Amino acid sequence: MRWDGLFDDLEAQWAELDRRALQTEAAELTRGEWSRLGLADRLRGGIGRTMRLHLIWGEHRDVRLESVGEGWIGGVVEAGGGLLVPLASLMAVEGDLGSAAEAPDRPSARVPFAAALRRLARARAAVRLTSPSGAAVAEGTVDRVGADHLDVARHPRDEARRRSAVRGRLTVPFSALGLVADAGGV
Known part of the structure; x- marks a missing residue:
């Protein structure tokens, strides 16, 4: 069915957005941690x-x-x-x-x-x-x-x-x- 494909596509898009958000958050945490190091x-x-x-x-x-x-x-x-x-x-x-x-x-x-x-x-x-x-x-x-x-x-x-x-x-x-x-x- 087309609905199944649509939902699968939406889930994949959300998963990709979540992955990017997590990467961005991790990069920010890393930058924050490095900023405290001498x-x-x-x-x-x-x-x-x-x-x-x-x-x-x-x-x-x-x-x-x-x-x-x-x-x-x-x-x-x-x-x-x-x-x-x-x-x-x-x-x-x-x-x-x-x-x-x-x-x-x-x-x-x-x-x-x-x-x-x-x-x-x-x-x-x-x-x-x-x-x-x-x-x-x-x-x-x-x-x-x-x-x-x-x-x-x-x-x-x-x-x-x-x-x-x-x-x-x-x-x-x-x-x-x-x-x-x-x-x-x-």
Whole structure:
């Protein structure tokens, strides 16, 4: 009968309209959810992946993202060296940031930059400090970390931090840091 075909056609049209409305609603929900996410949330979703970091001074680094803290990220480059990058040093991030993860509510999950630097000081790791313009600031070992600055004992990267190897000390404000890298690997 023609009525059966008419009703089938109407049902199909309604189903199509419902499907489109649902798609539109889902897209709006997705846009709304994305609008609440910050760059750190997107980067947290990329932990374990390799990203190309385009730095504000024109350089880029391919980094396997390992950690995201409060205002910074940490990762490992192919050569095996680690680095810490303040988010302010990023011009762009190239890679799969299609997922996101918000920071857990517990305070221990929001590691400030100073805490990451204190870990380097405890490890007595040799580091290379780069400014936000890409210029070398210092090479040596992080001795102390304050609320907004760090002290570096300057010594050659191939020598351990011993009193005889130290060629001076430098106090550097965090605002003068564009990148903190493993002096041996980067």
